[in-house]
Amino acid sequence: MEGLREICISKIISIIKRETTTTTTTNENKISIILKEYGIQYLTSDILEDILNRLKDIDHWKFNNQMFDIILNSNINYLNLRNEDEIDFNNKFNVSINNNNNNNNNNNNNNNNNNNNNNNNNKDNSEFRFVGKNEINDNDNNIPKSLYFSLLKFDLSFQSKIKDSLLFKFLNNFKNLKVLNLSYCSLINCTNITNTTLSISLVSLNLRGCSNISSIGFKNIGKELINLKELIVSKTNITNKDCKYFKHLKKLKILKLNHCHEISKDGLEHISKFSQLQSLYLSYCSLLQAPNSFKSLSENKSNISTLNISYCLIDDLSIGTIILNNNNNNNNNNNNNNNNNNNNNNNNNNNNNNNNNNNNNNNNLKEKVKKENKEEEKEEKDDDDEIESTNDLIKIKSLTSLSIRHNRITTKFLKSLSREKELLEKLKRLDLRQSNFIDVESALCLYPYMCDVEQCELYISNNNHSTNRRSSRFIDNNHGRINLQQLYDSYNHNTIKSKGQIQLNRSSLRLSILERQKHSPLILLGEDEKFQATIVKNVLERKNFDVRIAPNGKVAYEMFCEIKLFQLVIVDVFMPVIDGLRSVKLIRQYESNHQIKRCPIIICSGNESVIRSGNNSKDTGGDAFISKPFRPNLIDLVYKMIGINDNNSI
Numbered sequence: 001m002e003g004l005r006e007i008c009i010s011k012i013i014s015i016i017k018r019e020t021t022t023t024t025t026t027n028e029n030k031i032s033i034i035l036k037e038y039g040i041q042y043l044t045s046d047i048l049e050d051i052l053n054r055l056k057d058i059d060h061w062k063f064n065n066q067m068f069d070i071i072l073n074s075n076i077n078y079l080n081l082r083n084e085d086e087i088d089f090n091n092k093f094n095v096s097i098n099n100n101n102n103n104n105n106n107n108n109n110n111n112n113n114n115n116n117n118n119n120n121n122n123k124d125n126s127e128f129r130f131v132g133k134n135e136i137n138d139n140d141n142n143i144p145k146s147l148y149f150s151l152l153k154f155d156l157s158f159q160s161k162i163k164d165s166l167l168f169k170f171l172n173n174f175k176n177l178k179v180l181n182l183s184y185c186s187l188i189n190c191t192n193i194t195n196t197t198l199s200i201s202l203v204s205l206n207l208r209g210c211s212n213i214s215s216i217g218f219k220n221i222g223k224e225l226i227n228l229k230e231l232i233v234s235k236t237n238i239t240n241k242d243c244k245y246f247k248h249l250k251k252l253k254i255l256k257l258n259h260c261h262e263i264s265k266d267g268l269e270h271i272s273k274f275s276q277l278q279s280l281y282l283s284y285c286s287l288l289q290a291p292n293s294f295k296s297l298s299e300n301k302s303n304i305s306t307l308n309i310s311y312c313l314i315d316d317l318s319i320g321t322i323i324l325n326n327n328n329n330n331n332n333n334n335n336n337n338n339n340n341n342n343n344n345n346n347n348n349n350n351n352n353n354n355n356n357n358n359n360n361n362n363n364n365l366k367e368k369v370k371k372e373n374k375e376e377e378k379e380e381k382d383d384d385d386e387i388e389s390t391n392d393l394i395k396i397k398s399l400t401s402l403s404i405r406h407n408r409i410t411t412k413f414l415k416s417l418s419r420e421k422e423l424l425e426k427l428k429r430l431d432l433r434q435s436n437f438i439d440v441e442s443a444l445c446l447y448p449y450m451c452d453v454e455q456c457e458l459y460i461s462n463n464n465h466s467t468n469r470r471s472s473r474f475i476d477n478n479h480g481r482i483n484l485q486q487l488y489d490s491y492n493h494n495t496i497k498s499k500g501q502i503q504l505n506r507s508s509l510r511l512s513i514l515e516r517q518k519h520s521p522l523i524l525l526g527e528d529e530k531f532q533a534t535i536v537k538n539v540l541e542r543k544n545f546d547v548r549i550a551p552n553g554k555v556a557y558e559m560f561c562e563i564k565l566f567q568l569v570i571v572d573v574f575m576p577v578i579d580g581l582r583s584v585k586l587i588r589q590y591e592s593n594h595q596i597k598r599c600p601i602i603i604c605s606g607n608e609s610v611i612r613s614g615n616n617s618k619d620t621g622g623d624a625f626i627s628k629p630f631r632p633n634l635i636d637l638v639y640k641m642i643g644i645n646d647n648n649s650i
Contacts, residue, residue: 163187298320430450532628574605587601
């Protein structure tokens with residue numbers, strides 16, 4: 001049957017095309033000829049609806065006034081009159097309103113007489129009438145058969161001449177209309193939405209680009225259309241105060257405010273109280289880049305699952321990023337401790353002056369050294385606690401889709417998100433394309449979440465520089481979508497990072513190291529410059545060494561403690577978080593506390609004075625010092641430190 005239906009529709013379309021191109025009469029006469037000769041009026045509404053949709057694709061075909069009259073007597077469910085400029089809508093609306101008023105008056109006067117006959121006489125004198133889906137063999141003749149009862153979805157977009165007063169009076173005749181598209185109808189102001197049947201039936205309203213809507217219009221929408229589930233008012237002049245009128249829309253689930261340049265955090269204060277709202281679109285709302293713009297969404301425990309704030313130039317302050325373990329408190333505590341220590345030291349000095357004859361200077365020096373070591377241990381523990389942050393967006397626990405394209409947020413956002421395990425389990429889409437500060441590699445901290453390509457979508461790209469070759473292999477070039485699992489696997493064999501960064505699976509890593517340990521001595525390389533680290537790694541791996549890279553002194557220390565199989569450590573003096581010398585001290589202290597065999601350490605620096613002072617000092621903890629950039633003698637020094645002859649095979 002479907003094949004026969006398609007053949008019939010194609011045949012009718014071809015006839016209409018032929019008549020349109022060959023007939024020399026006016027367009028209205030062409031339609032009359034087609035209807036008379038081929039009996040399109042006898043088609044069921046679903047076939048007619050399909051034909052009308054296909055007519056929209058025919059070049060130079062336009063619906064006209066007569067066609068509009070004929071459609072009014074059909075029983076179709078969807079009518080698309082988008083950009084049909086040959087229909088005089090205002091005139092047709094006015095005629096239809098008057099006819100319906102006359103019909104209502106006549107029906108009331110003749111209510112006790114032959115209603116069916118009167119209704120037929122009072123109908124529009126159109127020559128043809130379409131058959132509804134269920135009209136054939138329908139014995140219930142009391143049920144009216146017209147567009148006013150059948151139409152569910154109506155598209156009148158891009159009609160710049162439609163008047164507001166006539167439109168809503170005309171729409172008041174539709175009893176079951178659910179979806180209405182009035183986008184870019186520039187004369188619409190919604191001041192005439194009062195006492196309308198749309199308040200019962202309408203569930204979706206699109207007013208995108210209707211720039212003439214005033215506060216009164218938005219108030220009428222909120223007051224009258226109480227059953228709305230979707231409201232689109234993008235590219236309108238809606239203000240923050242206008243948002244409060246939508247509080248009466250208790251069933252509203254989707255709200256689109258894209259390109260509404262007056263919406264700020266004050267508007268979100270009203271929106272956050274919409275208890276049923278699930279999807280909120282705010283792209284290009286530039287005022288949302290103000291600090292703490294989304295605080296109300298988290299404080300009022302919004303149930304939003306889809307949030308789009310792309311192209312708002314969102315930054316860390318906009319989403320309310322705050323530091324959880326602020327070092328100010330630690331600094332205050334340290335200052336207090338230092339003051340107490342100073343007082344203690346003063347007391348000790350007084351006691352020492354009183355007891356000069358006891359010759360306890362050496363003991364006092366030892367005690368000071370112990371105190372300094374204890375203070376250093378405390379500071380090291382404080383430094384080990386990675387700075388943690390949070391923000392208002394990750395406090396919205398119902399989120400499943402978040403889009404922040406063209407943003408200025410930093411990697412703090414991803415790191416704070418990586419700690420929200422419950423949220424990550426729900427999150428199915430994260431779009432951070434066109435970021436200023438977030439690279440593709442930053443997504444590694446989200447692992448093992450968002451790895452299922454079939455269920456999750458992750459998009460990241462950077463505005464300032466191109467993606468490196470390694471990461472580009474796991475990105476869809478057409479859309480910027482990332483395969484996080486493959487990206488993680490590519491880094492899994494090169495490095496271990498601390499909290500908020502990629503972490504290699506400990507058990508699998510240990511097994512791989514044990515297998516290679518017999519033939520490839522393991523070397524820890526602490527180097528924050530990626531270019532230098534890559535060169536050294538490649539050179540050493542050609543000599544059959546297994547090299548693991550740490551991007552800062554803190555990670556180098558953590559890796560050394562985690563994997564107790566390193567035969568050599570090479571660290572740069574100047575590195576972020578913890579410098580190389582501090583890291584070496586921590587490593588030596590760890591060896592001492594755990595009675596581990598001393599591991600040789602090579603300290604490198606581009607500053608010759610640091611190298612000279614290091615060679616003359618025994619307190620650094622290093623076994624050798626070498627200058628940067630690295631020279632070929634590095635290989636000889638590595639052999640020497642590990643105790644392998646250059647001539648011997650590893």
